[in-house]
Amino acid sequence: MSDPVADKSGFLRIYMSSHPDTLVAYAKWYGKVTEPIASAEMTAIDSRSMTLTCTMKNGAKKVATVPLEPPLSGYEEVKPRLLQMKAKAQEGLGMIKAPQLSTFKLNTAGTMKAGAAIAVLCYLTFFPRGSTSPFFSPARISHTLIGGDFPLQVAWIALGVIHSLESLYTYSLCRRHRTGLLVGTGYVLSTFVFGFSVWVELRRRIQQMRIDSVMKVE
Known part of the structure; x- marks a missing residue:
């Protein structure tokens, strides 16, 4: 089966030849070339990697392979x-x-799903044990099936640990991208409550801003 990117690599190599600064940046950052580079040429690209041939300032040649992770699914x-x-x-x-990044925005669908899951966990954990109300019948049945409070306690501890680690990651993103106190606090607290849907959306916005900034430069 042919590679959809390799099939059109000729055009890509011609196009990238007019962006030598970008190729040098690829070689230094992703290819881990530490020596001074005079120029770089893309000699091959497919869905999994690109190959760069670097001309060093001393005249020597060095080949750097840059992995594309995850692999490209199409051109x-x-x-x-x-x-x-x-x-x-x-x-x-x-x-x-x-x-x-100076504005706050959540992924509504992802946040609602996470909120619903947390609401269910709260319902199962905090329902009144002595109540005979039909509203709490599912909670009583579930409580019996899982064997009492211990599994719920484990779930809350695991959730707290995971969301705390995710909040630290969100904080690192906010600090790197200078969100400011209010926006950053909103993202960190939202991550602590709702988890990965918050930082996934934050990272998506950052990636889009990176693309926009590059397009402005070009």
Whole structure:
């Protein structure tokens, strides 16, 4: 089966030849080339990696292989992925500043799903044990089936640990992208309550801002 990216690699190599600064950034950041580079050429690309041939300032040649993780599923993914990689490489090398995020936005669907799951856990944990109300019948049945309070306690502890770690990751993103106190606090607290749906949306917004910043430069 042919590779959808490799089949069109000729055009990509010609196009990227007009962006030598980007290729050098790829080689230094992703290819881990530490020596001074005079120029770089994309000699191959497929859905899993790109190959860069670097000309060093001393005249020597060095080949760097840059993995594409996760692999590209189609040719239409090439441009957005390369733009994301360019922005990340240039940020890491200090060529451009990380984009600043100054607004707060949640993934509504993801947040509602997480909120519903937490509401169910609260319902099962805090229902009045002596109540005979039909409203609490599902909770009483579930409580009996799982063997009492211990599994619920374990679930709350696990949730707290996971969400705490996710909140630390969110804090690192907010600090790196200079969200400010109010927006950053909103993201960190939301992550602690709702979990991964918050930081996934935050990271998606950051990636889009990276692409936008690169497009403005170009």
